[in-house]
Amino acid sequence: MAELLVILPTRAAVLLLFFATVSGSTGPGSRESRGSSRIPSQFSEEERVAMKEALKGAIRIPTVSFSHEESNTTALAEFGEYIRKAFPTVFHSNLIQHEVVGKYSHLLTVRGSDPSLQPYMLMAHFDVVPASEEGWEVPPFSGLEQNGFIHGRGALDNKNSVMAVLQALELLLIRKYSPKRPFFIALGHDEEVSGTKGAQQISALLQTRGVQLAFLVDEGSFILEDFIPNLKKPFAMISVTEKGALDLMLQVNMTPGHSSAPPKETSIGILSAAVSRLEQTPMPNMFGNGPLKKTLKLLANEFSFPTNIILGNLWLFRPIVSRVMERNPITNALVRTTTALTMFNAGIKVNVIPPLAQATVNFRIHPSQTVHEVVELVQNIVADDRVQLHVLRSFEPLPVSPSDDQAMGYQLLQQTIQSVFPEVKIIVPGICIGNTDTRHYVNLTNGLYRFNPVFLKPQDFSSVHGINEKISVESYQNQVKFIFELIQNADTYSKPVPHQHEL
Numbered sequence: 001m002a003e004l005l006v007i008l009p010t011r012a013a014v015l016l017l018f019f020a021t022v023s024g025s026t027g028p029g030s031r032e033s034r035g036s037s038r039i040p041s042q043f044s045e046e047e048r049v050a051m052k053e054a055l056k057g058a059i060r061i062p063t064v065s066f067s068h069e070e071s072n073t074t075a076l077a078e079f080g081e082y083i084r085k086a087f088p089t090v091f092h093s094n095l096i097q098h099e100v101v102g103k104y105s106h107l108l109t110v111r112g113s114d115p116s117l118q119p120y121m122l123m124a125h126f127d128v129v130p131a132s133e134e135g136w137e138v139p140p141f142s143g144l145e146q147n148g149f150i151h152g153r154g155a156l157d158n159k160n161s162v163m164a165v166l167q168a169l170e171l172l173l174i175r176k177y178s179p180k181r182p183f184f185i186a187l188g189h190d191e192e193v194s195g196t197k198g199a200q201q202i203s204a205l206l207q208t209r210g211v212q213l214a215f216l217v218d219e220g221s222f223i224l225e226d227f228i229p230n231l232k233k234p235f236a237m238i239s240v241t242e243k244g245a246l247d248l249m250l251q252v253n254m255t256p257g258h259s260s261a262p263p264k265e266t267s268i269g270i271l272s273a274a275v276s277r278l279e280q281t282p283m284p285n286m287f288g289n290g291p292l293k294k295t296l297k298l299l300a301n302e303f304s305f306p307t308n309i310i311l312g313n314l315w316l317f318r319p320i321v322s323r324v325m326e327r328n329p330i331t332n333a334l335v336r337t338t339t340a341l342t343m344f345n346a347g348i349k350v351n352v353i354p355p356l357a358q359a360t361v362n363f364r365i366h367p368s369q370t371v372h373e374v375v376e377l378v379q380n381i382v383a384d385d386r387v388q389l390h391v392l393r394s395f396e397p398l399p400v401s402p403s404d405d406q407a408m409g410y411q412l413l414q415q416t417i418q419s420v421f422p423e424v425k426i427i428v429p430g431i432c433i434g435n436t437d438t439r440h441y442v443n444l445t446n447g448l449y450r451f452n453p454v455f456l457k458p459q460d461f462s463s464v465h466g467i468n469e470k471i472s473v474e475s476y477q478n479q480v481k482f483i484f485e486l487i488q489n490a491d492t493y494s495k496p497v498p499h500q501h502e503l
C-alpha cells in the first residue's frame, strides 16, 4: 500500500499536469509542446542543392590552423565574406546582431521575442587542421562530391556544423521564423590551436555583458555505429564532460663532444628510456568514476546475455569490464588519462654527442584526475633527475554537465534526436576524449553539451584529422534539419513535471 501511495500523483501534480496540457507546454517530448506555429522541417529540392553547394564552397577555403602562431589568415577572412554571401537573410536580419571577434571569429546574437527566456548558444569552428594531398582520394580542399559524399578537410570537423547552423537559421528566417528564446551562435577560428583568440574572446565579451546561458551545444560527439563489438544498433552519445590536457616537454642536457669516445649514456639514450617508461606505464585505470557508469548502465539493456548482466552489475563485474575497455584505444581513452608521445627532437650531426634531447608528450586527463596529479605520476615514472619536465600547456578536465530529466540542454537534444532520427533508440551521456572550445565557456553555463547529429563509424573517426574526411549529402541535410528542429524546440521547452516520490 505504501508503495502504491508513492506512485499515486498528488493533487498538486494532477493540477500541474492539467494546466500544462491545456496551455500546450507539457514538456519537450510532447506533441502539444510544439504549438501551432511550428515550421515543418521540409526543404525543397532547390534548397537541398543549395545546402550542399554551400558546404562544398566552405570546404574549398583552406582555413588551416598550423600552430598557435601560424594560420591562413587570408582564408579566415575569406571565410567571413563567404558566409555573409551564402546566408544573406541571416546577415541582413534585424533580429540578429553580427560581430567579428578576435579578428576572424563570429558572434551572432539572435533576439528572442520573450526576453524572460534564458538564452542558449550553438557553437562550431571553421578552422581546420592541415592536410597534404597524400593519401586522399580527392584533394582535401576540393569539396568534391563523389558517390553521395562531400569530401574534404572540415567535412566532419567542423565546417559541417558551422554551415548547418547558419543554413538552418537562414531557412527558418526565409520562412518568417522569429524565435521566442534568444540565442547566440559562436563560430571560432582557432579551435584547432586552443581557441584563445576566438572562443575565449567571445566568452570574455559575453561575460562583460552579464550573459548567462541555459546551455550550449558544440562539436565533440556523434551518433556512434560499430564502436562496440556486439552492439549493432547506433547510439547517440551526448558528451557531458571532456578530458583535460597536458602538454609536457621532457628535456635532457648533456655536454657535447666527439662521437668517437662517447659517454656511457647520451641525452638521446636517457630521454628515450624515460619516454619509453612513460609509454610502458599507463596512467591508472579510473573506471568506475565519472559519467561512464551511467553510459554503460544505459547501454547494458541493448546487449544480449551475458553482456547485459555484466554491464548491468558493475558493482560485481567492474574489474572485468575495465580490463576489456583497456584493450581498445578508444575505450581505453574513456577509462584513463592517456599518454601519447608526439614529438621527439635531438641531435645535430652524425659525429657529435647530442647536447640536447627534447620530447613532447600529450596527456589527455581523465575527468577524475587533475593536471597536478598527472605531473606527479610522470615524475614518479620517469624517476630520473637528469630529465627536466616543462609544462607547455595544460587545463583541467571539464565539469560534468547534468543529464537528468530537469537538464534543459540535454533534454532538448534528446527530444530532437528522437524526432529527427527515430531509428536511434539509445541516447547516452558520455565523455569527450578530444578537446573543444566549450572549456572557454564554463563561466557562462553548467550545461555544456557536445553533440554532432551525424552518424559516425570507427573509420570515419580516423578520417577526422586524418585522410579522406567526408560527410554524406544525406547526413549533412539531416544535420541542417536537426538544427532547424532544435532551434524551434528551444522555444517551446518547459521543465518536465517532476516525478512524485512522496506524498
Ligand SMILES: CCCCCCCC/C=C\CCCCCCCC(=O)N[C@@H](CCCCN)C(=O)O
Pocket: 191, 192, 193, 194, 195, 219, 220, 221, 222, 224, 227, 228, 237, 295, 330, 331, 432, 433, 434, 435, 436, 461
Ligand atoms: C562506450 C562508448 C564508446 C564511445 C566511443 C567514443 C568514440 C569517440 C567518438 C568521437 C569523439 C570525437 C572527438 C572529436 C572532438 C575533437 C576535437 C579536436 O580535435 N580538438 C583538438 C583541440 C586541440 C586544441 C589545442 N590543444 C584536440 O583535441 O586535439
Ligand SMILES: [Zn+2]
Pocket: 125, 157, 158, 191, 219
Ligand atoms: Zn573540431
Ligand SMILES: [Zn+2]
Pocket: 129, 157, 192, 465
Ligand atoms: Zn579537430
